[in-house]
Amino acid sequence: MSYVSVPLRRLVTQRAGDKCEYCQFPQADSFFSFEIEHIIAEKHDGITEAENLALYCPCCNRFKGSDIASIDPETGKLAPFFNPRLQQWLDHFQLERGTIIPLSAEGRVTAKILQFNLLERILEREQINSIVQDSPPH
Ligand SMILES: [Zn+2]
Numbered sequence: 001m002s003y004v005s006v007p008l009r010r011l012v013t014q015r016a017g018d019k020c021e022y023c024q025f026p027q028a029d030s031f032f033s034f035e036i037e038h039i040i041a042e043k044h045d046g047i048t049e050a051e052n053l054a055l056y057c058p059c060c061n062r063f064k065g066s067d068i069a070s071i072d073p074e075t076g077k078l079a080p081f082f083n084p085r086l087q088q089w090l091d092h093f094q095l096e097r098g099t100i101i102p103l104s105a106e107g108r109v110t111a112k113i114l115q116f117n118l119l120e121r122i123l124e125r126e127q128i129n130s131i132v133q134d135s136p137p138h
Contacts, residue, residue, distance in 0.1 A: 002048040004036055012036050016055035021084035022064070023100060023116050025057045029128045032058045039083055041066035054084050059121060063114045070109040079105035081113070098125035 004012075013036070018027045020034060027034045035056050040046030043066055056064070064081070072079040082092050083106075092107035093100050100116040102108040111117065 001038070002042065004048060004053065008050060008053070009036050011050055012053045013055055015050075016084075019055070020057035020060055021054040021089075022060040022082065022110065022114055023057060023121070023125075024089065024095070025121075025125065026128065027055075027057075029124075030057060034058070035061045037061050037064075039081075039085060040068055044068055051085050059118075060114045060116075067113055070113050072105040072108050073112060074108060075105060077105070079109045082106045082110040095125070098122035100125075 013027075013034075018034075019025060020027075035058060036053055037056050038046040038048070039052050039054050042048070046052045067081070069078055069080045071077065082089075087106065092104045093102055093111070095101075099122055100111055102111040115121070
């Protein structure tokens, strides 16, 4: 991956509110450091600029890899992943206790491939009980 400068890393982390931009897990509650990665991978000609970078927890980053889309299990059609630069999380997902419920085709393929609802991830979310509701006031 192309080098991401310190100021750019800081910008991406702050903009994300120090949470994974896909599953919304807070970095402060994670044992692991979060990662800054491309939304559209470099192999798909994604650029290394703020508008194509996001903060990922290690789980989301590992499962997403360089993928950008998948087959929506509901329609059988190709759907792009949720894009945190272009879309609002709450338009595509809903948190119910520890489970992330997808609300759209983009939400369904993202939740499936990034494996949002593995049991241990649900349990971790239930424990922290601070996702989404703790968003800073605007
Ligand atoms: Zn995540």
